[in-house]
Amino acid sequence: MRNKIILSTILLFIILFSSLTTSAVSQEQEFDIFNFLKLGGDFLMNSKIAEMSLEEKVGQLFQIGFSGPQVDSKIKDMIENYHIGGVIYFSRNIENPAQTAELSNQLQELAVNSGAKLPLFISADQEGGTVTRLKGATHFPGNMALGAANNKEFAYLAGEAVGDELKNLGINVNLAPDLDVNNNPDNPVIGVRSFGEDPKLVAELGTSYIKGLQSKGVIATAKHFPGHGDTAVDSHLDLPVIRHSRSRLEEVELYPFKKAIEAGVDSIMTAHIYFPTIEKEKGIPATLSKAVLTDLLREELNFKGLIITDCMEMNAIVNTFGTVEGAVKTIEAGSDTVLVSHSYQKQKKAINAVIKAVKNGRISEERINQSLKRILSLKGKRISLAELKEADENKINFAAHQKIAREIAENAVTVVKNEGVLPLKNIESKKISVIDFEMGRVSLAEDDDKKRNLFFKYLQEELNKVENITLQEGQTITVNNNKIIDSDLVIVCTYNAAVNRDQARIAEKLAAKYDVLVLALRNPYDYKYLNQTQAFITTYDYSPASQKAAVDLIKGEISARGKLPISIK
Template sequence: MTDNVLTAERPVHAVPLEEKVGQLFVAGFDGSEPTDDIAELVSSHHLGGIIYFSRNIDSPSQVASLSERLQTIAREAGEPPLLIATDQEGGVVSRFDWGAQLPSQMALGATRDPSKLRWAGETVGEELASLGISMNFAPVLDVNNNPENPVIGVRSFGDDPERVGELGSALASGLQSAGVVACGKHFPGHGDTETDSHRSLPVIPHDRDRLETVEFVPFRRAIDDGIDALMTTHIAFPAITGDETLPATLSKEVLTGILREEFGFDGLLVSDCLEMNAIADTVGTADGAVQSIAAGCDVVLVSHSPERQREAIERVIHAVESGELSESRIDSAFERVREYKRKRVASGGDPSADWREAVEHSRTVARELASAGVTVVRDRDGVLPFDPSAPIHLVGFAGTAQSDAEDDRYDSSDFLAAFGEDREVHFHDVVDAEEYDHPFDGGEQVVVATYHARSNIGQARVVREIADASTELAVVSVRDPYDLNAFPEISTYVTGYGYSPAMLEALADVLCGGEGGTGTLPVTIPGVE
């Protein structure tokens, strides 16, 4: 796999324009096998990389085989090895639902332990490398200081900029020690928005001083600590650009002026997907590719549509041929992509490593990290742990993904399974919270597992009515810790910042007297002491 990269490299001026442009693109496809469209992009359009989503994933063996098949397509076409990337952040953004599915970054943030974060990154990196994956779009370096944020939330380590930077850098270091490119996101920061850039263009109005003290802090730390790559965000920062309609991804002032020249970042700069509505519904995906490269991006991400992928590649080639985009900008991006392929794909993690061992190790690490991240925010009346000789009543609500970035896997019955067969647990599945009439008379041990209760008045009503029934009540958020704001008077509240299998098991253990529950809230909950 390394011959095309190491022994047959040509000087950049000797590489045809079409090849250089194709190497700057990362594309996605549908299904668990290479499609004709993706094979054609690799062999005829010189595609540089692939991104995996949940739609591409069946099992570890299938992923390992898929990676090898894609690399074979590139090799047989005489192309360099592919960067194969994914978003394996942990928690609600986990493309793989087995070993590498760590708890969410906010759960990891609750441990406040950089050594655990480096261990987490190394563990996930080793598993990804064993599956032929050489780039992870993680860590999230956004500071989640807006509880109303619909797209970041528990994907962030917390609301303290310094701690987000410290923990994010530790996770990145672990990934890179395993030979996987770590790509921090989303520069200059997506933490203080109430709009999802998958659906429209958010605007952050803060002045430069505020950005320097909050949003920029984790990215500066990651750069100083040697992170390989950063991803841009499709958000307007008019205090920098003077334009409320210009996404940072398309701004040379943001990407080249601040990130390259001021911060000194010399790694890979990757665009977020150009099919997100903040780009596709404004300048368009193809023109967005031209503008993002001109602004400073080295890698352009077009995740879904073969037509848009081909159109974007061909549009960039035409832009260079017409003089709209300089070939020198293409050359510098191409050289940087080639450098990281040499560094990580050719000499990084071993894709022939035993994925079985890596997967099992990941599961063990996920359980330990989840146990350390569970946070008992309060237990004023000493309800916990529950009496093991008495039954537990579990009240659960349905939950759906809040953003297009997420993997929508939550089922309230998953929490029931996490308690195991040795405990007597009665499950109350609430289909319609507005209509639910609880059966409790008083004295029962009850767990109410909430999911976005802050935006669901029915869930908050159920919690209050069960509390009024004089039950032994513990409210557990299986998503955002901010749910406590919906019922601040509740005496026992626990959060796991997500619903990964390891986290649900850890929550059940804490409720029943097992180990764990030592996490510390990494965010402030509005209106709650």
């Protein structure tokens, strides 16, 4: 009887895999192979792996980026002939929700009808705040705004809403949340992408976000392990080094990742940072370190999920081992998915280098199978064939999500300094001048030309006497400028005065004659460079909801509820 059951299972397994034909995405009824694999356990998983070629196996370990909003010959080649396991979307790939959903559907149709006939991981960095990719999606306040609001329910709701939008656009992996503990005010790449400087706060809000995101069937990715918060170097540009003791790393950097693992996070992204306390060989980034990825993350912290690299074309890798050799070394170290975001030629060379490394015995095929099994298991857990058919933006309740974003922003906006400026009484009769900076106008992920100064737009809609001056990089302003003369309040919108010091200098100069309120629309650490200005508020990012919350605060319609999750004084 037992043998008959096993035989029947094998036959069903064969039928299921042979049924993945051209009709897999178009038919109304189709077996959900990956759910079947999940239920079938190791026996069926191993059977699938055994039927795959080495090239198909290695290809599944790569996630790549491509140019443009449509399927082109290069991405088609990578799917059909290099058998890639996933793609990553950037703003270059996205025009609007309908186009994004259609692109996802087309890519998945290619994948399930090619090679090993496996669906793709489709990922994006949809962190919120200063890092968003999706045009037309809800632009949520970022992590530090959530840290300022300090409400784990908000974090869950944000993750849940983002997950809903991603899933319905055909994106099954969010490369978020950022679990770095930002305790270095000079950190050039993390900053407001972190929930704050308290490891417990980062852990609490991060795990809530993860649970919300994964409740919608989207893979959460905790990053950047073992921690990128205490660096003064951007790993996009060079190799940072963190020299803290192991006890300090345990208490700060590693703590949120431990909690994320306990909470069941699906995936963890590596950091291109050298940790000499953990990795004894000089200059080896965590991404290429067996001591970090296998000994620490896999064995000591008992992480069973997917390990994905940060992009292997960042200079911290390019300037040390190079993208191609780095791809081989990171798999040796324990990574499951290798992210190569840009160069078509490097993507092909990296895949071929790993295939060669297996053939010459440098990497065992069993090592490839270990990662492949984790990849297939996670695809089985989070992807179903039914979902591959109908990515559809019309299923998204954008209005409900925007309401959540507004509530978060209103609870995040923070008054850091107020010397008799707020609340601004009789505001309707006041003359207000708003100064912003062209140099600080960064992509807001949607309709950039319309959103370059939403704060002024929102203020102008409700008040009569509002002037706006936009300064170019290096341009200054006199205290007797016609637009600001006789102003009751001058609002200077800084974006990153820590880098663009002219923004702080202009605010300080004007404060000698006027009441000046600095609105930090990106970096709360701007406060460190201001002494004379009369008031300072921060929204932690320039999302539309955050800019509207700043207007409502200045008008006195909401109170300041946010509290700094970092030290800036």
